[in-house]
Amino acid sequence: MKKMLVLSAILTLIASFVAGCNVATPNKIAADQYYVQIQGTGEMKDNRRFYTLPAYDEDGVEKKVTFSSVKSKNEQLQENAFLRLYVRQGNTEEIDILDTEVKSYEEVQKEDLPEKIKEKFGAN
Template sequence: MKKLFIAFGFVVALLVAGLVVLATMDFNRLGKDHAYVQITEDGVEDRSVATDGTVYMSYWYEQVAYDEDGKEVLVKFSASKNLRHEAYLMLYTKDGNEVTSYDEVQYDELPAKVKAQFK
């Protein structure tokens, strides 16, 4: 009986750990390639209205980014706000140029071959 309780406790702990991992993991970033871009102008505003009247704004950017080897990649992505000019972004990409997420980074954090493209 004691072994049954230990086994049951182990299974419950494993399930809880699995749920915690699933809840905290961002699958939009997991296993993705990186490209880097500098925001130089405002995004194109896209306004949509939900059936309840709520207005949703997004801003679309289409510009050249650079992969970690310094090669050009044309990317198109959206943000929920107009991004800060001169900001550097690390884009999470799949299939070459499909952007799934992004993070703002500092110039010092850029790969050397990417820094050369922004000078």
């Protein structure tokens, strides 16, 4: 009886954890965060728009990142928008981040940027 109670409690905890996670969360787990500011229109390839921009981590360390967006009607991302990229880079010593290493991104408001990032983008 005690084993069934313990098993039920564990299954309930796991189910509540899974239900509480949003779909994009697995892409964000154990990922490094970099920030970019959208500049330009990007380049269209195979119904995807690719951007190559400078990206900064929370310490202000710069890397060059290439990532893609897929929007309806091949729309571009909003000019000057700030994005937080979730990156899983195989070799963290590399200064280039490849499109396949960018797992997810989300728009960030200027006031929510870390201070060092604001300085890098001149967004004080």
